[in-house]
Amino acid sequence: SRCRHVTVTGGLIGRSWAMVFAAAGFKVKLYDIVQQQIKSALENIRKQMKELEESGFLKGALSAEQQLALISGCTDLREAVEGATFIQECTPENLDLKKKIFGQLDLIVDDNVILSSSTSCLLPTKLFTGLQHVKQCIVSHPVNPPYFVPLVEIVPHPETDPSTIERTYALMKKIGQSPVKLNKEIEGFVLNRLQYAVISEAWRLVGVRISNYCERYRDGMKLVLNTFGPVPEYSGEVEQKVNQAMSEKIPVVPKHLDSRREWRDECLARLAKLKIQMKSD
Ligand code: NAI
Structure with missing residues (x-):
């Protein structure tokens, strides 16, 4: 069988993805430019898996030790993606940074690997347009943390190959997630459109004192909400x-x-x- 190998980065979402893939028996490479992030990610994953195993909530058929043995760290991009069949990009939500990373990947990957982004708000046309491997590119938007919340929004670029969509969907199913396919991109995808609509109405009703949340999501929320249509007729x-x-x-x-x-x-x-x-x- 093909090399079952996935590459992700070492932040919050990357760690959780790594656990999801390892639970399903996939080899995982954690790639990060910050060495310390890999170290703390591996430590944190070990701690989480051990606790989950003790409480009986560890996913998959393998023991925590067996799953941990599948995950390794790496600070060299070329080495990280070597032999990978699927790359789940989980770098910070910054268009320029992500474009740079996909640009780098574009130069070194083969014609088979899937390049998948965890982005919450950046549209595939913004991320992938112009890449040589655009057919292999897709957004797989998770919910935090994917280990416990299985929903994944699969959002193709207009030039994404149908087989990329199908393979990504099948992989997500295989690792126990609940993928939902979007036919085309839209600001906020579906989940955040729904979420932002509810949050906005809560805001109108009472106001919420969560300045950290606002700081991080203010711009993205306004962007999505500005694309909402008029009040529906419901008929x-x-x-x-x-x-x-x-x-x-x-x-x-x-x-x-x-x-x-x-x-x-x-x-x-x-x-x-x-x-x-x-x-x-
Ligand atoms: P984070 O800040 O926890 O992790 C980002 C990681 O990327 C860090 O370990 C950082 O060292 C690393 N990094 C920075 N520059 C890099 C580079 N040039 N090359 C390789 N690695 C680099 O961020 P988080 O929260 O994990 O978010 C990652 C992505 O997941 C974002 O696109 C975000 O929108 C998406 N996402 C986040 C959710 C959340 O609730 N946190 C939910 C769904 C998606």
Whole structure:
């Protein structure tokens, strides 16, 4: 079989991705320009995995030691991506920096590896346009931390090859994430559009005192919110489309609706149990 090898960087999101891939049995190279980041990432991952193993929440079939043995660090980009089949870029959210890194990768990768970015807000056309390997480029936007929140938004560049989309989707499934494919890019993708809409309304209602959050996300949020359309009518074609899709998923007959409700209530019960557990910790 092909070399199962993934490269990520050593920050917050990169660490969590590394754990997700190692849990699925993939070899992972942590690449970072800051040596200390790799060291602390490896230490932090070790600590997390050991704790998860003790509490019975470690993912995957391998032990913590076996998973740790799959992860290694590296400060040389060429060495980090050598033999990789998938590269999950997790550098800081800065367009110029990311463009520089994808530009570097473009020069050294083969025609097979997938170049995937964790970016929250930068659009594929901004990141990948003009790259020689644009067909192999895609955004796989995780939710923090991907180890515990499986949703991944898969967002292609207009020139991304369909096989890149399919391979990325399949890989995400394989490692236990819940990928969602977007047909085309849009500011904020889907998750942050939904999230920002809710946050904005909460803001209007009460105001929130979280200056650190504002500092980090103010610009991105305003950018996304400025692309929102007018207040929807909640009727007509869209209503019919949504209604039809929902009816196809869960037929509007008591038998199906009841079992769906049961499923939902079970989930809510488990969530409530988790909340109680979290309070008592
Ligand atoms: P972070 O600041 O924790 O990690 C970034 C890492 O990149 C650091 O270890 C840093 O040393 C390294 N780095 C900086 N310059 C580099 C370079 N030239 N080459 C290689 N490595 C370099 O950032 P975080 O929070 O992990 O975010 C990373 C990406 O993930 C961003 O694009 C962000 O938008 C995205 N993301 C973050 C989420 C979050 O909640 N933190 C959620 C979803 C996506």
